[in-house]
Amino acid sequence: EDQVTQSPEALRLQEGESSSLNCSYTVSGLRGLFWYRQDPGKGPEFLFTLYSAGEEKEKERLKATLTKKESFLHITAPKPEDSATYLCAVRVSGAGSYQLTFGKGTKLSVIP
Amino acid sequence: NAGVTQTPKFRVLKTGQSMTLLCAQDMNHEYMYWYRQDPGMGLRLIHYSVGEGTTAKGEVPDGYNVSRLKKQNFLLGLESAAPSQTSVYFCASTPGQSPYEQYFGPGTRLTVT
Numbered sequence: 001e002d003q004v005t006q007s008p009e010a011l012r013l014q015e016g017e018s019s020s021l022n023c024s025y026t027v028s029g030l031r032g033l034f035w036y037r038q039d040p041g042k043g044p045e046f047l048f049t050l051y052s053a054g055e056e057k058e059k060e061r062l063k064a065t066l067t068k069k070e071s072f073l074h075i076t077a078p079k080p081e082d083s084a085t086y087l088c089a090v091r092v093s094g095a096g097s098y099q100l101t102f103g104k105g106t107k108l109s110v111i112p
Numbered sequence: 113n114a115g116v117t118q119t120p121k122f123r124v125l126k127t128g129q130s131m132t133l134l135c136a137q138d139m140n141h142e143y144m145y146w147y148r149q150d151p152g153m154g155l156r157l158i159h160y161s162v163g164e165g166t167t168a169k170g171e172v173p174d175g176y177n178v179s180r181l182k183k184q185n186f187l188l189g190l191e192s193a194a195p196s197q198t199s200v201y202f203c204a205s206t207p208g209q210s211p212y213e214q215y216f217g218p219g220t221r222l223t224v225t
Contacts, residue, residue, distance in 0.1 A: 032212055043116075043202050043216030044155070087155070091212060098143060098162060099170060100214060104154040 002027040006088050006103035013110050016077045021106045023088030024070040033071050034100065035064050036087040044087055078110045113138050116217035118203050124223045125193045133188040133220050135203030141215075142208030144186040145170075146178060148199040149219075155202065161186055162208065193224045 003026045013019055025033065032051050036044035048057040050066035057064045061082065063074040073086055085107045089100040119134045135144065146158040157170030161180040175197060177189045186205075190197060200221050204214040 034213060036216075041219070043204075043218050046213045046215065049213055089155075098160060098168075099145075099157055100155075102155040104152065 002090065002092055002101045004088055004090055004101050004103040006086075006106050008106060009104070010107045011109070013075075013078055013108070015079060015110055015112050018074070018076045018078070020075070021073040021086055021108070022070060023073070023103055025088075025090050027090050027092045027101070029093030030090060031093050032091040033066055034089045034091070035071070035073055036089065038085045038087055038105070047086075075108070078108075080110045080112050083108055083110045115139065116203055116205055116215055118201075118217040118220050120220060121218070122221050124225065125190075126225055127194060129193050130189070130191050131193065131222075132190075133201055133203075133222075135186045135188070135205075135217060136184055137186075137203075137205040137215075138184065139205060139207075139215065140183070141205035142183075143206045144180065145204045145206075145214065146176070146186065146188045147202045147204065148172065149202060150199050158188065158201075193222075195224045198222060198224045 005024045007022045034049050035047040038044045048064040053068045055066050061076050065072050085105040087105045089102040116137045145160040147155045149155050156172050158176050159178040161167045164183040167178045179187045200219050202219050203217040206214045
């Protein structure tokens with residue numbers, strides 16, 4: 001069974017304090033790993049797609065990396081507006097390849 | 113472009129009542145999805161569609177039906193609502209070819225009493 005586990009469940013950072021969120025996965029035939037940001041009361045907003053180990057993507061203060069077993073979302077010098085829940089999802093090959101399997105998310109709070 | 117829109121935003125139902133949630137997208141996307149999001153459970157796929165006139169079951173389809181009569185619309189129906197269906201429902205769409213990222217609507221908060 002495909003599994004996606006995110007850690008930690010919640011993270012509190014001081015403004016400017018860099019850190020990383022983890023997404024570990026156990027799937028057969030990874031066809032893409034996705035990061036989303038979700039603000040309270042809103043739908044998830046797409047951030048990044050990673051396809052192969054060693055790949056990196058950056059957007060402002062966020063950088064996503066991928067290995068064969070996990071992905072990290074690095075947040076450099078975060079600001080209060082980065083506070084949100086960050087979701088990780090995987091797309092796998094086979095009959096369910098149209099589907100994404102989501103982790104439960106990491107709730108990030110950045111304190112001024 | 114409005115992207116993905118959902119109607120209604122909020123709804124309260126009594127056990128046994130029925131309702132339909134509407135999802136519309138103006139991006140000409142082929143694939144559309146219905147998810148539910150519950151505290152501590154993450155997003156779970158209910159049903160999806162890979163094109164007009166086609167639908168398929170996801171991870172948690174029981175108690176729901178869907179229809180995709182037009183490419184831009186995807187309807188989710190609850191024939192006889194149960195308290196276990198209290199949740200936030202999200203619709204998403206994707207082009208169906210690379211890139212595969214899904215674009216989500218703002219959600220519908222449904223409470224069944």
